[in-house]
Amino acid sequence: MLDRFGKLAEEQEKVPVEDLMDAVGRRSFGPLLLMAGIVMAAPGISDIPGVPTITGIFVLIVCVQILFGREDFWLPGWLLKRKIPQKLLGKLASNKWSRRVAKAVDRFVTERLEFLTGPKANYVVAAVCTALAVMSPLTELVPLSGIGVGVALVSFGISLIARDGLMALIGFVLSAGTIGLAVAAKL
Structure with missing residues (x-):
């Protein structure tokens, strides 16, 4: 997916979100959550207002x-129709941190704990990701706070793509921790 984004960044000065969607595939929700998670988890990118x-x-x-x-x-x-500047998309696609994480995940992911990846579990994943989405604008107030949201979204995206229940479990734990920290900080 990062390679596809890099290619789009090379071809266009400003890349429409529609082109990113076509590169990811419109029938799968997993890559979409993964893409959003990568954006939020990449240091520096999620800190852009x-x-x-x-x-x-x-x-x-x-x-x-x-x-x-x-x-x-x-x-x-x-x-x-929103367009992402070539520089930002290229930075995301070539980010060394994102690439290292992607390679590590590729070696680690496999089908397991399938009871956490079935149709009913996908509804629970979607509900938790909805809570993370609602919380996302608040991360603009604290530098680097979006990383927890991003890593949880990456975990959920991978779980949907690879039917890896362990990744879903990791996503649930990260979400609970991230939401817990946000609630504690607000108090």
Whole structure:
């Protein structure tokens, strides 16, 4: 997926979200959550004003569709037409941290704990990701706070793609910790 984003960044000065969606595939929700998680987890990128909020809106749209049982993905036209600057997308695609994480995950992921990846479990994943999406705009107030949200989204995205229940379990633990820290910080 990072390679596809890099290729798009090489081809266009500003890349529409619609082109990113086509590169990921519109029938799978897992890569969409993974893509959002990578954006939020990449140090520096999630600290750009507006990125956590836009990412949160994107995740919310994805998760609501999962919760309503849609089989293919839909985004509103205004979001599909938004353009991501070549420099930002290229930075995301070539980010050494993201690449190292992607390689490590590829070696680690396999089908396991399938009871955490079935259709019913996907609804629970979508509900937790909805909570993370609602929380995302708050991460704009504290530097690096979006990383917890991003890593949880990455875990959930991988779990949906690879049917890896361990990744779903990791996502649940990270979500609980992230939401717990946000609640504690607010008190």
